[in-house]
Structures are given as structure tokens and as C-alpha cells.
């Protein structure tokens with residue numbers, strides 16, 4: 001079972017609050033959140049989390065422009081959903097490789113958070129391609145990634161976790177921290 005890539009280069013839950021991760025009911029509503037909201041400025045590149053095939057690319061009232069990536073993980077067929085995109089770079093049935101750029105974040109569909117830190121990628125892991133309402137047919141992405149990136153950020157390209165609070169400036173190996181070559 002290969003290690004999954006993360007969907008973005010810089011991954012943390014929108015505003016670092018648990019309500020924007022999986023399974024939480026928000027804004028006094030009835031509906032539990034079906035995935036993760038990963039903070040991302042409009043136009044942020046999205047990457048295939050695994051080798052797989054594009055199950056669909058479509059426009060939907062709720063999810064907006066969205067891509068479904070079908071992949072195998074732990075002996076199971078799963079689907080990663082990338083929602084509210086601005087651009088989709090892949091076609092249905094197209095094979096893709098882990099880490100391949102497949103689209104750009106946006107605010108299509110019912111993304112009601114087009115400003116500042118609320119801009120995001122809505123990301124789901126599904127066990128069926130087109131589940132209904134509620135949490136059925138979906139699993140917590142933390143099942144695959146260990147735990148939700150709340151209070152820390154995972155930088156995919158640098159394989160590094162960085163705390164999002166209490167840090168005096170971000171130190172990212174390979175970017176703004178000089179590594180000593182012994």
C-alpha cells in the first residue's frame with residue numbers, strides 16, 4: 001500500500017477549527033460536514049493523492065466543479081473528491097499519477113466562503129462514487145492521513161509538519177531554513 005500524497009502543497013483545516021473537518025455539524029445546521037475544508041487561496045493547485053483513474057469530472061449545484069479520483073488503498077477501491085474547483089485539468093477515464101496536478105481550487109457550487117482564510121478546497125474520501133446526503137458512503141480522511149491537520153500544517157513537497165500557532169515564523173526545510181551540509 002503506497003503512501004498517499006496530500007491534496008495540496010500546504011494542508012491545514014480552514015481556520016484550524018474542528019468544525020471544518022469531517023463529521024461536524026456547522027452553523028446550527030442539520031448537516032454533518034462530509035469532508036475536510038483545506039484552506040487554499042483561489043487558484044491553488046490540487047494534486048492526485050494516489051495513482052488512479054479519473055472517475056468523473058462534473059459540475060454540481062453543491063460541489064461545483066469537482067473531480068473524482070478512483071484509487072486503490074489497503075485493498076479497497078476509494079474515491080477522492082476535490083470540490084468547488086475553478087479549473088479541472090483532467091478528463092474522465094484519464095489515468096493519473098500520484099502527485100500529478102489535476103485542477104485548481106475555486107469557489108464554484110455552494111462554497112460560501114470566498115474571502116480570505118475561508119477560501120478552501122472541500123476534500124472528501126468516498127467508498128462509492130456518488131453517495132447521497134449525510135455521511136454514508138464517505139469516510140473521515142483522517143482514517144487515511146492519521147489525523148486532521150488542525151493546529152499544524154503539512155507541507156507535502158517538504159514532507160514536514162509545522163505548527164500553525166506558537167511558531168515564530170514558519171521554518172520550512174528546503175525553503176527558508178538553510179540546511180547544513182556535513
Ligand SMILES: [Zn+2]
Nearest residue numbers: 035036037122
Ligand atoms: Zn466543506
